Amino acid sequence: MELFLQQMPIVINSLNVGFLQTLRLFFVTLLGAAPLGLVIAFGSMSKFKPLSIVTRVIVWIVRGSPLMIQLLIIYYFPGLVLHNPIWGGGESGRFLAASAAFIINYACYFSEIYRGGIQSVPVGQIEAGKVLGMTKGQIFWRIKLMQVVKAIVPPMSNEIITLVKDTSLARIIALQEIIWAGQAFMKGSQGISGAIWPMFFTGVYYLIFNGVLTLLLGWVEKKLNYYR
Amino acid sequence: MLNANHLKKSFDGLGVLRDISLQVNEGEVVAIIGKSGSGKSTLLRCLNNLEQVDGGTIEIDGQALVKDGVYCPAREQRAICLKMGYVFQNFNLFPHMNVLRNLTEAQVCVLKRDKEKAAAYARELLKKVGLADREAAYPYQLSGGQQQRVAIARALALDPEILCFDEPTSALDPLLTQEVLGVIRALSKEKRTMIVVTHEMNFAREVADRVVFMEEGVIVAEGAPQEVFDSEKVKAFTGLGD
Ligand SMILES: Nc1ncnc2c1ncn2[C@@H]1O[C@H](COP(=O)(O)OP(=O)(O)O)[C@@H](O)[C@H]1O
Ligand SMILES: [Mg+2]
Numbered sequence: 097m098e099l100f101l102q103q104m105p106i107v108i109n110s111l112n113v114g115f116l117q118t119l120r121l122f123f124v125t126l127l128g129a130a131p132l133g134l135v136i137a138f139g140s141m142s143k144f145k146p147l148s149i150v151t152r153v154i155v156w157i158v159r160g161s162p163l164m165i166q167l168l169i170i171y172y173f174p175g176l177v178l179h180n181p182i183w184g185g186g187e188s189g190r191f192l193a194a195s196a197a198f199i200i201n202y203a204c205y206f207s208e209i210y211r212g213g214i215q216s217v218p219v220g221q222i223e224a225g226k227v228l229g230m231t232k233g234q235i236f237w238r239i240k241l242m243q244v245v246k247a248i249v250p251p252m253s254n255e256i257i258t259l260v261k262d263t264s265l266a267r268i269i270a271l272q273e274i275i276w277a278g279q280a281f282m283k284g285s286q287g288i289s290g291a292i293w294p295m296f297f298t299g300v301y302y303l304i305f306n307g308v309l310t311l312l313l314g315w316v317e318k319k320l321n322y323y324r
Numbered sequence: 325m326l327n328a329n330h331l332k333k334s335f336d337g338l339g340v341l342r343d344i345s346l347q348v349n350e351g352e353v354v355a356i357i358g359k360s361g362s363g364k365s366t367l368l369r370c371l372n373n374l375e376q377v378d379g380g381t382i383e384i385d386g387q388a389l390v391k392d393g394v395y396c397p398a399r400e401q402r403a404i405c406l407k408m409g410y411v412f413q414n415f416n417l418f419p420h421m422n423v424l425r426n427l428t429e430a431q432v433c434v435l436k437r438d439k440e441k442a443a444a445y446a447r448e449l450l451k452k453v454g455l456a457d458r459e460a461a462y463p464y465q466l467s468g469g470q471q472q473r474v475a476i477a478r479a480l481a482l483d484p485e486i487l488c489f490d491e492p493t494s495a496l497d498p499l500l501t502q503e504v505l506g507v508i509r510a511l512s513k514e515k516r517t518m519i520v521v522t523h524e525m526n527f528a529r530e531v532a533d534r535v536v537f538m539e540e541g542v543i544v545a546e547g548a549p550q551e552v553f554d555s556e557k558v559k560a561f562t563g564l565g566d
Contacts, residue, residue, distance in 0.1 A: 223374055224416035228430035228482060229406045238429060242420040323420050324464040 100293075106286050107294045114277025115301050121194055121263045121273060126256070128199035133206025140211055158204040163197070164265050170197040171269045187272055194266040198259075205255055213248035214240070246320045253313040260306050274298045325350045325517055326371070326486055331380035332393075333366055340366045341377070342541040348486060351515040355528035355549075358538035359561065364521045367538070368490050371519070372410045373401055384408065385485060406434070409484030413491045415471040417463040423450065423474050424459040427481045435482060442481075449477040453507050469500030473507055487511070489520045525562055529553060537561070 139151035158166065171193040175181035183189035217240050225235035267275045278295040281288045288294075326348040333341040340363045348354050356364050369375040371382060379393040389396060389404045396404070418426050427446035431437045437445075450456050453473040463471055472492055479487060489508065493501040505527050511518065512531050522528055528535055528549065535552040537545040539561075545552050552558050 218416075220412060220414060220416040221418065224412065224418070225430075226374065227372055227405070227408070227410035228478070229402050229434040230430060231402070234433050238433065239418055246420070323462045 103288050103291065106288060107281060107291075107297065110277045110280065110286070111274055111294065111298060111301065114272060114274035114298075117191070117271065118263050118273040118301075119305075121191070121198060121266060121271070122260060124195045125198040125202050125259060125263075128195065129202035129206050132199060132203035133210055136203055136207035137210035137214065140207060141214070155204045155207060158201055159208070163201050163262060164268055166201055167194060167197045167265060167269055170200075190266075190269050190271045194269060194271050198263070198266075202255070202259060206252070209248050209251045209255065210244070212251070213244040216247045217243045246323075249313070249317050249320060253310075253317065256313065257306055257309060260309065261302060264302075274301055325352075325385060326519075327381075327383040328371060329381045331367070331370060331382070332378045333363075333370060333375065334378060340541050341370065344380075344538075344541070344543060346536065346543070348517060348519060350485075350517055352533045353512045353516075353518045353520065353531055354534045354536060355532035356519065356521045356536045356538060357523070357525070357528055357558075357561075362538040363541040364538055365490050368410075368488050368519065368521055372408050372488060373405045374410075406482060407485045409479035409482060409487040411472070411475050411479050411487070411489045411492050414495050415463070415468070415475045417471055417475055417478070419463050421462075422459065423455065423461050423463070423466075426463070426474060427478050430478075431481050446477070446481060449480050450474075452480075452510075453477045454503070467500060468496045469503045472496065472500075472504045476504075476507055476511075486517045486519065489518065489522070491521055491523060494523060525553070 136151060136155065140148050140155060142148045142151070171183065171190070174183065181189075183193040221239055221243065222235055225239045230238070263273060264275045266273055267279070270276065275295075275298055278298040281291040281294040283289065326346070328344065328346045331341050331344040331346075332339070344363075344367060346354075346367070356367070358364050366375060370377050373389060376395065377390060377393065381391050382389045383391075384404050384407050387400075387404050389401060395401060418429070421429060424443060424446055427449060428439065428442040431442035431445065432439055447456065447459065450459055453476055455470060455473055455477070458466065458470065458474075463474070466474065472495075476487075476492075492508065493504050496504060501524070505524065508518070508520065509527075509531055520528070520532070530549075532549050534547065535545075535549045536543055537552055537555075537558050539557070545555050545558055553562065
């Protein structure tokens with residue numbers, strides 16, 4: 097017990113640093129993938145066939161293969177195969193590579209959600225805007241957007257919760273996020289070794305963060321329930 | 325007021341409008357009747373630019389939306405079609421806006437009316453369709469008949485010269501049908517120019533100044549209600565109908 101109390105502050109400190117990196121990856125992914133997903137969604141709905149086909153094939157590949165493989169390829173491919181290590185060394189290089197992989201991966205998932213949301217708006221809504229003399233832009237901003245938002249919030253919430261847990265995959269390229277930080281105490285770090293409890297303890301961080309997000313997203317969903 | 329000549333329209337090679345010509349004069353109520361699939365909706369949709377014709381001419385108030393199959397630029401199309409109002413079979417109210425906002429949105433963003441003025445006009449129209457007390461309601465909180473009355477008010481808010489209805493009551497049960505027909509009847513008393521596609525034969529007979537009977541993409545009978553309903557072809561149709 098005494099030992100545990102001694103170790104506790106050291107572990108918490110380390111985990112906090114790791115969790116900060118986890119949060120950074122989470123927010124960068126969200127901020128990057130949300131708009132990129134929209135671009136991909138419009139690409140996949142394009143009337144220009146070659147564009148929509150290429151976009152859909154890319155989305156299919158990215159969604160159909162493990163994110164872990166994508167992380168490894170994006171991190172190692174430029175250096176090992178092209179002999180051009182674009183990511184640079186160290187933690188900042190790993191963070192860039194992880195961000196790129198996560199943004200591409202999540203943008204593809206988001207694009208499918210957006211596409212479903214956009215296509216879920218009934219044609220009659222667009223026609224109603226048209227007969228009232230609205231332009232395409234007015235129809236998008238004033239009629240479609242809110243209906244799309246309402247349709248995508250529940251599936252987006254699911255993806256966002258999944259993203260929180262997926263950030264741990266960045267451990268595979270040794271990004272110093274919270275799992276990496278917890279694991280360090282198993283191997284030995286700051287005078288603590290063979291301790292597995294810090295690893296379990298990382299779970300508490302995920303649970304709390306996801307709990308907060310679930311409440312927040314639930315609140316947004318409820319706000320949007322003012323109409324049906 | 326409306327002048328449509330030699331309209332042609334086909335879907336996948338199938339002729340849906342086959343050389344249709346229709347004139348509508350100011351203050352006139354024209355009812356279009358005919359079997360399902362005869363092209364009534366397609367005609368109305370072409371007149372409101374929801375579909376494009378393959379050939380023919382549509383002039384509204386002397387301005388050509390399409391001349392011999394050639395459409396004017398998109399901006400002018402919108403301006404010309406603002407002279408037309410359209411009421412859908414299934415209302416198509418904006419679900420995320422309350423009743424008042426449904427009525428003011430286009431007034432403000434299309435006609436650039438002042439917000440206060442738009443709201444005042446919207447309230448006046450809501451009173452007219454008997455829904456003065458429902459301006460804060462959302463469409464899902466209204467019955468079908470109420471929704472359709474809001475949709476009529478929404479169309480009226482832009483002061484169209486011609487108001488078009490595509491089977492405005494066929495999504496409603498008989499009781500609600502009557503309240504909507506009542507509103508249309510009141511509009512006809514104000515000498516509003518209207519084109520009404522309908523299956524309500526008694527209503528057509530009573531309210532229309534002219535009845536147009538369509539069959540397989542052509543107008544086979546046209547004239548005063550009494551005349552048209554007494555012609556052999558239409559008798560065969562209405563006889564089947566009731
Ligand atoms: N968008 C469309 N694509 C293909 N066929 C259509 C389309 N709209 C209407 N049609 C066809 O055109 C014909 C006339 O339809 P419509 O104008 O809706 O008739 P009505 O309103 O008199 O029942 C029908 O055979 C219908 O199947
Ligand atoms: Mg129809």
